[in-house]
Structure formats: C-alpha cells, structure tokens
Amino acid sequence: MFEIIRTEGHARRGRFRCAHGGEVQTPVFMNVGTQGAIKGALSAHDLKDIKCQIELSNTYHLHLRPGDQVVRSLGGLHKMMDWDGPILTDSGGFQVFSLSGLRKITEEGVTFASHIDGRRIFMGPEESMQIQANLGSDIAMAFDECVENPAPYEYVKQSCERTLRWLVRCREEHRCLCARPDCLNPAQMLFGINQGGTYEDLRVWHMDQIARVDCDGYAVGGLAVGEATEVMYRILDVVLPHAPEDKPRYLMGVGTPSNIIEGVWRGIDFFDCVMPARNARHGKLFTWQGSLNIKNEKYKLDTGPIDPACSCPVCRSFSRAYLRHLFKAEEMLAMRLAVMHNLWFYNTLMERIRDALDAGEFAAFRAEYSEKLDRKV
C-alpha cells in the first residue's frame, strides 16, 4: 500500500505500509544493516531509539553468511534480528558493481568469487528471488546490473536491456515463490530498478519498459557511482516523469544530505546510503551547520555536544571532547555513539523534510539547507 498525501512541485509526501511494522512515513531514509546488523555495534533495538522506520539488508551477504537457508531456519530475517519493522533486501545487483573484479556476467546471471573464501557463487534473477524469499523481507529488489559511470553507450544499452529481461524473470519467479504455501512472507513486494547509466535516452526507454512490468515500486539505480552530482540530478529530472506516479520511488544508495533533499525535490520517496554509518565510523559527523571531523584537534577541550541543535541520545549526554577521546583511544563506543548520532541525524532530516512538505514549505527548507548541510564546519 502506498498513498501520496500531498505534493509540492514534484516532491511527494506519502504513507507506505507492508507486512511488518506500522505505517512508514515518506520520504524515508532506510538504515543500512547489510549483514543483519548496523555496522558500529547497533542492534535492531537500537534502531528504534534512533527513529529508524525501515531497515535494509543484503541478499548477497546473507546468502554467503550465514546462508539464506540458515536465516530461514531461524524464522526469517525479522526474527533473527528481532526487528518487527519493515525490511528491504537489496538483490545483490550492487555487488555486480562493487565486486567487479570478482565476477563474470552472462545472460543467465552473475558468477561471483566469494569475497570471503573465493568459492564460486552463481546468482541470477531466480536465485536472488529465492534467497530474498528465504530471508522473508518485506521488499525484494529486482536483480540488476549496476554499471559504473561513465561506461560506453553500447555496453550500457546491452546491460540495461538485459536488466529488463532479468526483471521479467524476477517478476515471474517472485510470484511463483509468494504463491507457495511455505512462503515466509507472502505479502513480500517487488521493486524494479531503472538503469541506463548517464544516457538520458536509455534511462527513459528503460523506465518506460520496466513500468510495464507490474512492480510494487520503482527504484533508480546506477547513480552516484562515478558521475558528477549535476549529472545525477539531470538523470532524475528526465527519468522520474516516466516512473509510475502511484508507486513508491527509491533512489538507491544516495546520498549526502543535499543529495537527499534534491532527490525529494525531484520526486523520490525512498533513500538508503551507507554514508551516515560509514562516515560516523570514520569520525565524520553530520550537524545542522554541516559536517565535522570529531577527531580534529580543535575538539580536544570542546565540552559542547556534537550538534547543539540535535537532541539525539548522544548529543543529550556526551561532549565532543569525550567523543574525540573515544575515537583517539579506538574505543568501540566511539563508533557506536557516532553511528547513532549520524543515523538519528538522517532520520531527523527526513522527518523535517516531511514536516516541511506537510506545511507546504519544502521549497524554503530546500533553499535553507540543501547546500549548507554538505558543507564542512
């Protein structure tokens, strides 16, 4: 179920519901827990404390370890993690990009050399759907090829044509699996993924094609993988008018706070990105004045919170100086607190975007924050 409550220009304020959890308010940021955990030592319980509405895990990683059959035996991903909210699983398509040195693509699918032990793993549309069925996620992503930018036109053309054929196979396999009596999550949704690199004609053609394959939502993939930010915005500008209006739209793997505001402005409803968690682990923290590196010497004696404008559990209790010390001393707590802060920041950013949309003031919000939040302080 997806419902648009109101719009402001291309931006959409909506509600979404799936098999688990209550209503998801969109635009929403999905917190990334690739292997069933948020890196930085957070559990699903912690996610509740940082205003996370929906969590994301990864097909490829959980298939390798502990194995999707194991997850199924444990009652599915929700039960294993003790998370009763919505879960989206990425299909493994991004690993076709990120493990490019370790894989081979054919029409059937992709053969990976496991990054763990080198053993050969085959994954095609059917396998990806089967694994995601075993995980029991609420949203399964179609198996696609995420192509690095820039890439030659001919290659991108052939690749996105193949990704379209893969989507058709995903659709069939997914229906089939959900119809089985032993299906862990018969209400699991399937989102298709738009590709086409930086070529507007391919992007539009591909979106028109996948829009004909009945999906529960449509994602834009293959962005923020090498092209300039302006190019990404241009692609969104041309492709989103071709996405079904009544279905959720998900911009995969993006991005910075500014990228998110600009994405919402162009009509995106769902986002996910490793950036807030990874940057947090590396000491880069987001604030309403821009980002800062908490490891910098200037915070050595700073008794203030990370962000005076933040009311997250970390800012309520701990000083910049303490955080800096924990980082310098390489205490695990440093990463945990930093990740909690950054995810709270992202979830709060989405909340404020929604509030602005509700008030019909998103344009003003964008003008005030879009550029500012990506600056360094």
Added chain:
RNA sequence: GGGAGCGUUCCCGAGUGGCCAAAGGGGGCAGACUGUAAAUCUGUUGUCGACGACUUCGGUGGUUCGAAUCCACCCGCUCCCA
C-alpha cells in the same frame, strides 16, 4: 675490579664513508568515503624568506674533498664475569 655491547629525527627501530633530512612501524596532524570486501584508504610529520638554503643521528675534538657511519677522549645506559 675484568669483559662485551649500546646511545639515530616525538617513540620504537633501519642505516656502518658520498645515492641521508635519514627505510619501516607507532604516535601526531589532516583528507577521502554515496543499493558496505571499508573500525578502511590516502596525504603529511626537522627549520626557514621553502623547485633552494640551513641545522640534526649522546658530547667534544680529530681523520677525510666529504662523517649518523672511521679514530680519540668524555658522558649515559645494558649485559656477563668476579
């Protein structure tokens, strides 16, 4: 008392006549990170008016065109024997 070593830039530690402002770690300082092979990776770390110059390798002298590297003495430390 006798014998054997050692002392290098913030720390540890290479270097034993010119290619040495001096390897490599650590620490420090800074940067990167966008559907997570990332608690990772990169740069930098003697001084200065800085594509060049100057001062460093326990101290003081000396040998040499040239010394962190060789010699003498001194200072400090370690170990072994008595």
